[in-house]
Amino acid sequence: MRGLFALVTLFALSAPSAVRAGSSCIAFDTTWNLLAFGFNGKDYNAGTSDTWASGSAADITASGRPPFNGQATKCYLSEFNNAIYVLGADTSQPAAIYIYDASAKSWSTQTVTAGGFDPTSFEAILDHDTNFFYALSKGEVWALDMGDLKAAKSDAAVWSDQGAADITTTNYDPVMGIAQNHIYFFGVPNVAAGNCPIYVIHFAAWQPTPQAYGNFPDSHGQATSFFLDSGVQQEIAFIPDDGSHVYIVNVETNTTQTLGGPATVDAAATYFASTTALVQLASSGAVSWMPYSASDASANSAAKWSAVQNLAAVAPPSGGSSTGGSSAGSGSSTSGTGAKTSTKAGGGSPATGSGTPTGTGSGSNPSGTGASAASRVVVGSGTALGLVAVALALL
Numbered sequence: 001m002r003g004l005f006a007l008v009t010l011f012a013l014s015a016p017s018a019v020r021a022g023s024s025c026i027a028f029d030t031t032w033n034l035l036a037f038g039f040n041g042k043d044y045n046a047g048t049s050d051t052w053a054s055g056s057a058a059d060i061t062a063s064g065r066p067p068f069n070g071q072a073t074k075c076y077l078s079e080f081n082n083a084i085y086v087l088g089a090d091t092s093q094p095a096a097i098y099i100y101d102a103s104a105k106s107w108s109t110q111t112v113t114a115g116g117f118d119p120t121s122f123e124a125i126l127d128h129d130t131n132f133f134y135a136l137s138k139g140e141v142w143a144l145d146m147g148d149l150k151a152a153k154s155d156a157a158v159w160s161d162q163g164a165a166d167i168t169t170t171n172y173d174p175v176m177g178i179a180q181n182h183i184y185f186f187g188v189p190n191v192a193a194g195n196c197p198i199y200v201i202h203f204a205a206w207q208p209t210p211q212a213y214g215n216f217p218d219s220h221g222q223a224t225s226f227f228l229d230s231g232v233q234q235e236i237a238f239i240p241d242d243g244s245h246v247y248i249v250n251v252e253t254n255t256t257q258t259l260g261g262p263a264t265v266d267a268a269a270t271y272f273a274s275t276t277a278l279v280q281l282a283s284s285g286a287v288s289w290m291p292y293s294a295s296d297a298s299a300n301s302a303a304k305w306s307a308v309q310n311l312a313a314v315a316p317p318s319g320g321s322s323t324g325g326s327s328a329g330s331g332s333s334t335s336g337t338g339a340k341t342s343t344k345a346g347g348g349s350p351a352t353g354s355g356t357p358t359g360t361g362s363g364s365n366p367s368g369t370g371a372s373a374a375s376r377v378v379v380g381s382g383t384a385l386g387l388v389a390v391a392l393a394l395l
Contacts, residue, residue, distance in 0.1 A: 009086065023068050023089070025075035025270065028227070029102035030082040034272040034308065035060070037075060037086065037100075038068030039315035049277045052308045055332065059314070064107035066098045070258050075272065075308065076126040076133075079227060083150040085126065085133075088119065091218035095119040097157065101150045106183070108152035115158035117142050123174035125225075128232045129181055134201065136176065136185075137160075139169040139257045141199065144185065166206035167197045167377045177223035177236035178252045182207075184225055188237050193218040194256070196249075212223070214256025216240075216247035224271040224278070237278050241267035246278065246290070257297060263288060263305040279308070 024038035034046040035055065041249040043065060044057035065091035070315040071087045084100040095114040102108055112119075122137035126146070141162040147153070164185040175186040188210075191197060195210040213372040221240035225233040226248075238247045245263030248257040262269070264291040277287045293299050 021164045022071045022268065022283070023073050024281065025068075025086065025089075025303045026076040026279055026284065026287065027077050027084045028272060028274045029077070029084070030079055032276075033102075034274075034277075034287075034311070035075075035084065035102070036281075036311055036315065037065075037084075037101075038073065038089065039285065039311075041068075042315070046287075046308055046312060049274075049291070052289065052310055054305070056313045057315075060105055061109075062105055062107055064091060064109070065100075066107075066109075067092075068125075072120075073208075074124065074270075076124075077127060077227070078126065078131055078146065078150070080131065081148055081150040085146065087124070095159075097146075099149060100153055101375075103150070106151070107231050109155070110149065110152040110273045111156040112144070112148075113156045113158045115159055116140075116161060123176050125178040125183055127178060127181060130201065134162075134183055135198070136165055136169070136174045139165055141165055160166060162334045163205060166199075167191075167198045173220055173222055175223050175238070177238065177249070178225050179233045179236050179249075181232055182237060182251070184223070184249070184251070187220045188220060191218065194248070209315050211254065213249045213251070213254050214247070216249065216256055216259060220251045220267075222269065226273045226278075226294065227275050229275060237271065237273055237292075239269075239271060243267075248292070257300060259290070259300055259303065260305070282317070285315065287311050287317075 024036070026037070029035060032048050034049075034052070036046060037043045041060055042061045044050060045060045045175055046057040066086055068089050068090050070088040074087045076085045076087070078085060079324065082102045086098040087102065088094065090096055092381060093109070094114040096110055097110040098107060098109055117135070118137050122135045122142070122299065124133050124135035126133055131148065132145045133146065135142045142159050143162050144157055146157065154387045167185060168205050170189070172187075172189055177184045177186070181201045184196040185199075186196060188197055189211050192224050194214050195212050196208045196217055198207040199205075214239055215242055216238055219240045219242070221238055223236055223238045226235045227233060228235065234250060234252050236249045236251070238249060239262065243261040245261045245317060246259040250256070250257060262280045262283045262285060264280065264284075266282045270281045273292070276292055277289050277293055279287060281287050290303050290305045291299075303321050
């Protein structure tokens with residue numbers, strides 16, 4: 001009996017947090033308050049970055065919100081409307097789009113006609129100027145017009161097929177970023193490192209050849225765009241799954257800055273950016289951030305990742321603590337087989353680099369082989385099996 005109790009207890013301790021990158025999401029409103037949705041059954045406003053170091057985030061939970069029970073919940077900011085569009089947050093209505101009006105602090109549910117679009121298997125961006133969603137799903141490009149919605153309309157929004165993608169999509173898990181009303185694809189098969197195929201939204205056409213931007217790797221990862229106070233986005237943050245660095249791609253200058261990777265290495269993490277902050281939501285529920293300046297590369301090279309403490313105060317991540325302010329600029333840290341998450345330790349200034357105007361990359365390409373140590377929190381099947389072994393030994 002003692003062994004059975006130990007087994008149940010250990011499994012309870014190993015159960016995932018109620019805050020997960022797959023079912024929770026983060027976004028900014030247009031005054032750059034960080035909003036956190038689906039955190040232990042609640043939603044929060046953490047305020048602007050100058051308030052994140054202390055205090056408690058404000059509870060903004062309201063009726064009409066989605067259940068946040070999906071496995072790939074995604075949040076998007078419609079900057080013209082100060083509205084957050086939430087996709088994939090309701091398994092009973094997988095195609096529905098929930099709309100959070102950040103000014104009125106209210107929710108509504110937009111019905112959607114999916115047609116041939118698969119709402120359970122896609123990657124999408126929200127175009128700044130047209131307020132259209134563009135998605136890549138099963139080799140096809142799809143579009144959905146959100147108009148000026150900050151609350152649901154009576155008739156359904158419709159996904160429309162724009163045709164086959166002009167890139168190799170076999171075994172490709174899409175990684176997409178939006179800038180200058182173009183969609184940039186990272187880690188595409190048969191495309192060289194530092195290059196992106198481009199879909200031109202206003203012409204509904206693919207650029208004939210990929211564009212070179214610098215020194216980022218040819219790998220899967222996550223991408224999110226930095227907003228501007230006015231106008232379309234110009235820079236995209238690309239974070240490879242190994243978390244080694246953050247690559248800031250500027251589509252105006254065709255260059256790339258290479259910055260320190262997040263303190264928590266997590267291939268399942270999601271990211272969102274404002275005008276001056278890049279925020280990570282780890283699969284543990286920990287939320288951390290790095291300051292960013294579009295005009296100060298030296299400040300960016302010295303930037304460190306820190307926890308959003310006022311959010312952790314009201315929605316603690318699994319393990320009861322959140323990532324501190326360690327820089328991830330030194331040391332090599334990649335997730336091994338079965339290792340989903342690791343937390344880097346140690347400081348040091350992250351290496352920097354920049355591409356040439358042709359995107360060939362003239363700056364230093366950091367190897368990430370510094371001497372600082374990295375401690376890892378392993379999440380995966382190995383952890384559960386280890387707990388079973390311990391419990392069985394107690395029987």
